Amino acid sequence: MLVIGGGIHGLSTAFHLARRGVAVTVLEADYCGRHASGVNAGGVRTLGRHIEEIPLALSSRALWHELKHTVGDDGGFVPSGQLKLAENPAELEQCRQRVQQLQTLGFEHEVLIDQQAVFEIIPTVARHVVGGIWVKDDGYAVPYKTVTAFRLAAEKLGVRVHESAPAQRIEQSGSLWKVTTPGGVFSAEHLVVTAGAWARELAAQVGEAVPAHPEGLMLMVTHRVAPFCAPVLGATGRSLSFKQFANGTVVIGGKLIGSLDFPARHGEVDMTRLGTSARTVTDLFPHLKHLGVNRVWAGVEAFTADDLPVIGPSRKASNLSYSFGFCGSGFQMGPGTGKRLAQQILGEHSEISLDAFAVDRFDAASPAPTPVFQPATTIPHH
Numbered sequence: 285m286l287v288i289g290g291g292i293h294g295l296s297t298a299f300h301l302a303r304r305g306v307a308v309t310v311l312e313a314d315y316c317g318r319h320a321s322g323v324n325a326g327g328v329r330t331l332g333r334h335i336e337e338i339p340l341a342l343s344s345r346a347l348w349h350e351l352k353h354t355v356g357d358d359g360g361f362v363p364s365g366q367l368k369l370a371e372n373p374a375e376l377e378q379c380r381q382r383v384q385q386l387q388t389l390g391f392e393h394e395v396l397i398d399q400q401a402v403f404e405i406i407p408t409v410a411r412h413v414v415g416g417i418w419v420k421d422d423g424y425a426v427p428y429k430t431v432t433a434f435r436l437a438a439e440k441l442g443v444r445v446h447e448s449a450p451a452q453r454i455e456q457s458g459s460l461w462k463v464t465t466p467g468g469v470f471s472a473e474h475l476v477v478t479a480g481a482w483a484r485e486l487a488a489q490v491g492e493a494v495p496a497h498p499e500g501l502m503l504m505v506t507h508r509v510a511p512f513c514a515p516v517l518g519a520t521g522r523s524l525s526f527k528q529f530a531n532g533t534v535v536i537g538g539k540l541i542g543s544l545d546f547p548a549r550h551g552e553v554d555m556t557r558l559g560t561s562a563r564t565v566t567d568l569f570p571h572l573k574h575l576g577v578n579r580v581w582a583g584v585e586a587f588t589a590d591d592l593p594v595i596g597p598s599r600k601a602s603n604l605s606y607s608f609g610f611c612g613s614g615f616q617m618g619p620g621t622g623k624r625l626a627q628q629i630l631g632e633h634s635e636i637s638l639d640a641f642a643v644d645r646f647d648a649a650s651p652a653p654t655p656v657f658q659p660a661t662t663i664p665h666h
């Protein structure tokens with residue numbers, strides 16, 4: 285089995301395949317965790333997921349809680365809970381409707397809480413907050429530590445990882461897939477494409493057009509400050525996600541779009557837009573007003589036209605599987621999606637359907653334009 289892409293999805297899939305006795309080789313263009321999987325905000329969030337993603341996200345979350353046992357390292361996972369704040373009655377009503385909708389569908393993980401409960405969870409939050417949605421088993425982890433944990437666990441099971449090995453051409457010849465890299469040609473019966481923002485280009489080589497495009501997503505990290513917030517926080521009416529790590533630093537993001545030099549495989553930050561995001565934080569925590577920002581960066585992530593990932597077999601070629609296009613929320617999905625994809629490839633049964641993520645779902649819809657460089661904007665939390 286050949287896997288193209290050494291992010292969390294490629295390494296998790298390789299690990300779960302190797303656990304079932306499959307011989308796997310991973311080809312990584314740069315180094316493992318170099319892109320989205322190693323530089324993201326570390327949010328392990330089931331809160332606010334698309335309905336179609338919820339069963340897979342919940343199964344992935346269960347794996348996060350067992351990570352130390354499964355891969356030998358907890359990836360820095362902290363089950364801190366995640367809280368989405370409502371800052372006015374209209375937002376609280378939105379939260380109420382969301383929780384009600386989930387309950388109708390049988391999902392109980394998102395819980396509506398009132399102002400008093402919010403103040404108990406975060407005593408330092410601004411007093412205008414009126415309530416929110418609380419998910420106690422969500423949390424956060426350390427991205428690069430997690431990617432490395434999957435890589436080492438996979439290698440222990442015999443997975444071979446080749447870095448600086450970009451797949452330039454993929455082609456099926458007889459019963460074998462041949463993948464050309466500058467260092468030579470690799471072949472295997474089954475090919476898995478987990479190449480993040482670059483997967484669309486590989487899919488195009490087998491005639492599969494996927495409406496996906498890359499974006500540069502930004503994050504900033506502050507100086508250290510005394511502990512003031514244990515859970516991961518999001519907002520209902522504005523784009524925000526932030527968390528305080530044990531060392532006191534605060535990581536601030538929330539799908540903030542920067543700019544992108546895609547050919548150079550490089551994201552760029554936009555300081556004006558980061559400033560807006562920083563002000564959201566100080567609105568909620570006025571005591572942080574003079575806290576300095578220590579570091580900013582942007583990572584490259586793949587977004588699809590319907591904001592859902594592509595997971596499952598190609599419809600154009602046999603023995604080819606995809607897992608990409610996680611739209612800014614794929615770190616949390618890594619453990620569970622890798623397991624589910626491995627099961628699907630090996631024909632094992634699972635209760636979790638991947639139908640909503642089939643690559644041919646875009647065929648019916650009239651193909652949306654897929655700009656490589658979108659106008660600068662912020663993607664709202666769903």
Ligand SMILES: Cc1cc2nc3c(=O)[nH]c(=O)nc-3n(C[C@H](O)[C@H](O)[C@H](O)COP(=O)(O)OP(=O)(O)OC[C@H]3O[C@@H](n4cnc5c(N)ncnc54)[C@H](O)[C@@H]3O)c2cc1C
Nearest residue numbers: 289291293313321324325327451480583610613614615616
């Ligand atoms: C700033 C930022 C913050 C985020 N915050 C969160 C968060 O808090 N929570 C969350 O759940 N998600 C978050 N995400 C999203 C999450 O990081 C991604 O969805 C996830 O990491 C995608 O993993 P991946 O393995 O599909 O892609 P990647 O990590 O991009 O890995 C793909 C790999 O494939 C390699 N590759 C590409 N082309 C080739 C080729 N031709 N040959 C060989 N290798 C190739 C690349 O070099 C890359 O290493 C965030 C993303 C960013 C950028």
